Amino acid sequence: MLSLNKIFDRFAKKKPRIRGRGLDDNVSEALIIPRSEHTISRKQISAAALHVLYGLKEAGYESYLVGGCVRDLLLGHEPKDFDITTNATPEQVHKVFRRSQLIGRRFKLVHVRHGREIIEVATFRAPPQAEIDVDGAGRIMRDNVYGTMEQDAWRRDFTINALYYNIRDFSIIDYTGGIGDLKSGVIKLIGDVETRYREDPVRMLRAVRFVGKLGLKLDPETEKLIPQCAKLLSDIPAARLFEESLKLYLSGNAAVTHELLCHYHVFEHLFPQTDKVLHTEQDDYPRTLLMKALENTDKRIDEGKTVTPAFLFAAILWEPTRQLWQQNKERNIPPIPALQRAVTDVILTQVTRVAIPKRFTVMTRDIWTLQPRLEMRRGKRAFRLLTHPKFRAAYDFLLLRAESGEPLTELAEWWTVFQFADESEQQTMVNQLTSPTKTKAKRKPRRRRKKPVEKSE
Ligand code: ATP
Numbered sequence: 001m002l003s004l005n006k007i008f009d010r011f012a013k014k015k016p017r018i019r020g021r022g023l024d025d026n027v028s029e030a031l032i033i034p035r036s037e038h039t040i041s042r043k044q045i046s047a048a049a050l051h052v053l054y055g056l057k058e059a060g061y062e063s064y065l066v067g068g069c070v071r072d073l074l075l076g077h078e079p080k081d082f083d084i085t086t087n088a089t090p091e092q093v094h095k096v097f098r099r100s101q102l103i104g105r106r107f108k109l110v111h112v113r114h115g116r117e118i119i120e121v122a123t124f125r126a127p128p129q130a131e132i133d134v135d136g137a138g139r140i141m142r143d144n145v146y147g148t149m150e151q152d153a154w155r156r157d158f159t160i161n162a163l164y165y166n167i168r169d170f171s172i173i174d175y176t177g178g179i180g181d182l183k184s185g186v187i188k189l190i191g192d193v194e195t196r197y198r199e200d201p202v203r204m205l206r207a208v209r210f211v212g213k214l215g216l217k218l219d220p221e222t223e224k225l226i227p228q229c230a231k232l233l234s235d236i237p238a239a240r241l242f243e244e245s246l247k248l249y250l251s252g253n254a255a256v257t258h259e260l261l262c263h264y265h266v267f268e269h270l271f272p273q274t275d276k277v278l279h280t281e282q283d284d285y286p287r288t289l290l291m292k293a294l295e296n297t298d299k300r301i302d303e304g305k306t307v308t309p310a311f312l313f314a315a316i317l318w319e320p321t322r323q324l325w326q327q328n329k330e331r332n333i334p335p336i337p338a339l340q341r342a343v344t345d346v347i348l349t350q351v352t353r354v355a356i357p358k359r360f361t362v363m364t365r366d367i368w369t370l371q372p373r374l375e376m377r378r379g380k381r382a383f384r385l386l387t388h389p390k391f392r393a394a395y396d397f398l399l400l401r402a403e404s405g406e407p408l409t410e411l412a413e414w415w416t417v418f419q420f421a422d423e424s425e426q427q428t429m430v431n432q433l434t435s436p437t438k439t440k441a442k443r444k445p446r447r448r449r450k451k452p453v454e455k456s457e
């Protein structure tokens with residue numbers, strides 16, 4: 001990473017060069033950093049983004065890179081994607097690019113295809129107007145009024161996310177103090193902190209995510225209000241919280257982000273069942289299992305490997321599931337139905353908060369319900385389990401449990417050897433599981449048991 005001071009020293013003290021209008025019509029001044037005084041080069045911008053920027057410019061419109069990509073480029077990181085903003089209306093943008101599509105109902109955006117990439121283009125937007133666009137709790141209900149670039153800057157979340165890269169002269173435009181904040185490594189909400197959190201409580205999750213991702217610190221006021229405003233997250237639709245949870249936990253910084261979420265009392269609003277039991281640790285399992293899983297996830301992402309959200313949610317929700325399983329067994333429910341009930345209860349409760357789609361909960365359920373089956377290895381069972389499509393994930397989960405202190409080390413080692421052994425070795429391993437004298441215990445006659453009623457998620 002480049003030294004921030006080196007990047008910014010030359011221009012940070014410069015006087016603003018143009019004037020614009022800010023939030024509540026306060027006059028604000030924009031700082032313009034010419035190409036010679038910043039490090040963003042066109043080589044770092046994707047071909048698709050350049051195609052869109054130039055296409056709009058040639059059609060006579062303004063066009064800028066904005067948001068996370070400008071921030072990341074200035075910090076020396078590779079941007080995840082390139083967002084573009086313009087004074088052209090979505091319909092005008094659509095006319096400029098043959099391979100484009102209008103999307104969104106409330107606020108229209110345009111997706112422009114170039115090669116394999118899709119670039120999102122948004123028209124400058126104005127901040128919401130208090131009486132018309134905001135509900136009783138201060139939440140933005142309408143956000144669909146086009147505006148000027150200055151207005152567009154002030155309605156963004158953090159100052160470091162409100163920087164514009166101008167394709168006309170390659171300068172950077174800063175209305176809100178983002179350059180100074182990047183220089184001092186501060187994530188600062190634009191405007192009045194409480195109002196902005198009320199307008200959209202997801203901004204708290206974004207604040208925490210950016211700390212985890214960028215290693216910058218929160219501005220004191222932006223930080224101070226998170227614990228007290230965190231309960232506002234209960235008004236956010238569960239589907240949106242699912243999307244945000246993936247960003248929080250699958251961006252390669254899950255371990256540190258998770259600690260921050262707990263520290264700021266945000267985690268309890270996303271995963272309340274886990275939060276409750278994390279405070280009643282037993283033999284140290286809960287924290288270590290989750291942290292180990294998150295560290296593994298980060299490592300896999302760093303190595304370019306895939307991670308499945310199902311495994312992540314299996315780890316996050318394992319402790320409440322394990323405890324409920326235990327309680328069910330104590331109520332004399334046999335182990336497997338006891339686990340199935342626990343799984344169903346935990347998932348049903350969780351999806352009301354964070355709407356994990358069924359395609360993931362089905363796999364999470366498999367990972368968990370295969371756990372007791374991994375203990376049943378006699379006869380043909382181990383061989384059959386090996387062919388189960390979710391065997392690998394269940395085995396990885398078993399390893400995680402063993403590493404986190406559950407008394408499963410021997411079992412985990414057995415499976416580690418078994419899966420890679422040849423068939424005759426496997427058979428020997430299974431044979432060795434039966435008692436050496438091979439005295440057949442007299443089987444009790446089977447009693448038919450009522451199947452537990454399974455609810456579906
Ligand atoms: P990254 O893509 O690296 O996660 P980002 O800042 O680009 O980070 P996006 O979700 O892609 O995040 O959003 C693009 C830009 O849109 C942001 O940089 C910010 O300017 C604006 N933005 C996103 N979400 C909000 C929000 N909830 N409130 C106000 N502005 C937002």
Ligand code: MG
Pocket residue numbers: 067068069080081082083
């Ligand atoms: Mg982005």
